[in-house]
Amino acid sequence: MNRPDADHVSRRAVRRLRPWRAPSALMLSCLLPVFAAHAGEGVKPAGPIGGTDIGQALLPPPGLYGVTFAGAVNIDGFFDDSGSRMPVGGDSYVGGVGLMYVYPRQVFGGSIATTLAIGYERTCVAFKPAPESCSSGLFDAYSDVVFWTRFFPNADFRAQGESDAMVTYGLAFGLGVGVTFPTGEYSAGSPINVGSNVYGIAPSIALTYNRKSIFGEALGQATEFSGRLFLNNYTDNEDTDWSSGRMLSFDFAVTQRQDQWQYGVAGVATYQIQDDIVQSVNIGNRAKGVALGPIVSRNFIVDGRPYILSAKALLSVAGENGASSQALVVRFGTRF
Numbered sequence: 001m002n003r004p005d006a007d008h009v010s011r012r013a014v015r016r017l018r019p020w021r022a023p024s025a026l027m028l029s030c031l032l033p034v035f036a037a038h039a040g041e042g043v044k045p046a047g048p049i050g051g052t053d054i055g056q057a058l059l060p061p062p063g064l065y066g067v068t069f070a071g072a073v074n075i076d077g078f079f080d081d082s083g084s085r086m087p088v089g090g091d092s093y094v095g096g097v098g099l100m101y102v103y104p105r106q107v108f109g110g111s112i113a114t115t116l117a118i119g120y121e122r123t124c125v126a127f128k129p130a131p132e133s134c135s136s137g138l139f140d141a142y143s144d145v146v147f148w149t150r151f152f153p154n155a156d157f158r159a160q161g162e163s164d165a166m167v168t169y170g171l172a173f174g175l176g177v178g179v180t181f182p183t184g185e186y187s188a189g190s191p192i193n194v195g196s197n198v199y200g201i202a203p204s205i206a207l208t209y210n211r212k213s214i215f216g217e218a219l220g221q222a223t224e225f226s227g228r229l230f231l232n233n234y235t236d237n238e239d240t241d242w243s244s245g246r247m248l249s250f251d252f253a254v255t256q257r258q259d260q261w262q263y264g265v266a267g268v269a270t271y272q273i274q275d276d277i278v279q280s281v282n283i284g285n286r287a288k289g290v291a292l293g294p295i296v297s298r299n300f301i302v303d304g305r306p307y308i309l310s311a312k313a314l315l316s317v318a319g320e321n322g323a324s325s326q327a328l329v330v331r332f333g334t335r336f
Contacts, residue, residue, distance in 0.1 A: 045202070045232050045249035045270055053253040053266040053295055053312060056228045057174035057206040059111040059149045062104040064336045070095040071329035075125060079289070079319035088323070090125035090132065094139065110150030116143045118183070121194040135192040137185025140200075147176035149206070156212055167210060167222045167257060174206035178230070188239040197237050198244070202230040213256065220258035227252040245274030245286065253295060266295040266312055270322075289319030291327075307334045 073092040077085035096119015103112045122136035149172055156169035179202075184195020206228035214223045232247040248271045255264030272286040297310030310331050316324040 045200075045230055045247055052206070052226075052228045052251045054224060054226055054255050054262055054264075054297065054310075055172075055208055056226045056251065056253075057149050057172035057208040058151065058168060059102055059113050059147070059174075060335070062102045062111075065100045065102070065333060066336060067098045067100075067331055067333035068096070069098070069119070069329060069331045071327060073325050073327040075323050075325045077324035078127075079316075079322050079324055081285075081320055083318065083320050085324055087128040088125060089128060090123065092121065092123040094121040095119055096139075100144075107148065108150070110148050113147045113149075114143065114145060115147070117141065121184075123192055123194055125192050133190070133192045135185060135187075135190060135194045137194055138183055139194045140184040140196055141181045142178065143181070144176050144178045147174060147178075147204075149174035154211075168208075169210050169212070169222065172206075172208040174204075174208075174228070176204045176206070178202045178204060186239075196234075197239055199235045200232055201234075202232045204228055204230045210257070215256065220256040220261075222257040224253070224255045224257055224262070224264075226255075241279045243277040245272050245276050247272045247287070255295065260299045261296070262298075263294070263296040265292060266314070267292040268314065272321075285321055287319075287321040289316060289322045291316050291325075305334060307332070 071094050075088060075090035075092070078088040080086055096117060098115060098117035100113055100115040103114075105112075118141045119139055120137065121139040122134065124132050124134040126132035151168060151170060151172045153168070153170040157167070160166055160169075178200075180196070180200035182195060182197050182199060184193070186193045186195035186197040188197075206226075208224065208226040210222045210224045212222060213220045228251050230249045230251075232249060234244040234246075236243045250269045251266075252268075253264060253266040255262050255266075267290065269290045271288045274286075275282050276285040277283065291314040293313040293315050295310065295312040297308055299306065299308050301307070308331075311328065312331075313326070313328045315326045
């Protein structure tokens with residue numbers, strides 16, 4: 001059988017496989033507000049809410065995609081600036097919807113998408129023995145204003161037959177710019193806020209690499225390594241005269257692909273690279289943290305429409321100037 005060239009192969013993969021992946025890039029959850037908030041102002045890393053995980057540099061065929069998500073977080077402490085846990089308790093619940101539009105035209109051989117996510121959050125925190133403080137309402141909206149990706153297939157991809165499942169063996173590369181908008185509920189006099197009262201602007205770079213399973217065929221057809229690095233920049237909070245320092249955040253996942261299932265380990269790491277400044281005074285107060293946990297997703301088709309259902313849990317394993325927590329998010333997406 002004659003094999004098509006790389007360009008044609010890439011388009012064929014998009015048509016046959018990546019519709020199942022599409023909602024995954026859009027799956028937005030509630031984890032970031034707890035895992036990586038600054039100690040003082042509670043600003044979050046930019047990026048899809050809850051972070052990205054599998055297939056981070058892969059986009060589906062052109063069209064409109066949607067996702068619903070719900071999550072819960074248990075807060076069991078607060079890491080101080082030495083990494084020790086302070087007695088803090090609380091919880092957070094969130095639900096929302098997201099949209100992603102993949103444009104029909106390719107640029108430099110790659111696809112371009114725009115996303116938007118909105119939702120409702122309720123968060124309560126108690127710095128023991130002080131009483132609990134709560135905030136509820138819309139959280140800050142997030143948009144990948146532009147996200148460009150390109151897939152580079154390898155020999156294993158080209159060796160697949162027309163009847164194969166068309167695993168995206170090879171490397172996918174992505175570049176994007178995301179914006180967090182201050183649409184969330186916020187009060188300068190409240191110790192807890194679901195909104196931040198600042199804009200967040202974050203350029204990002206993403207990589208996804210699929211290869212033949214490193215654990216053998218019994219555990220799946222492919223092993224996937226996926227990651228996305230954000231450089232988070234924040235405007236000043238004029239209500240408090242607080243300027244949050246820049247932060248790096250890295251979302252990653254290592255997973256096995258077995259037919260319509262994908263499972264493995266996901267995580268997020270954050271590291272603040274600049275001090276916070278309050279009323280022109282440098283107060284230090286840098287935040288950092290690492291959270292890890294399992295992830296599982298399943299793709300399926302009903303009446304010709306692709307769907308994806310996934311669940312991810314993250315547990316704080318280390319940090320400074322941020323919450324210690326355990327979180328679970330469930331996401332369900334499709335193509336309209």
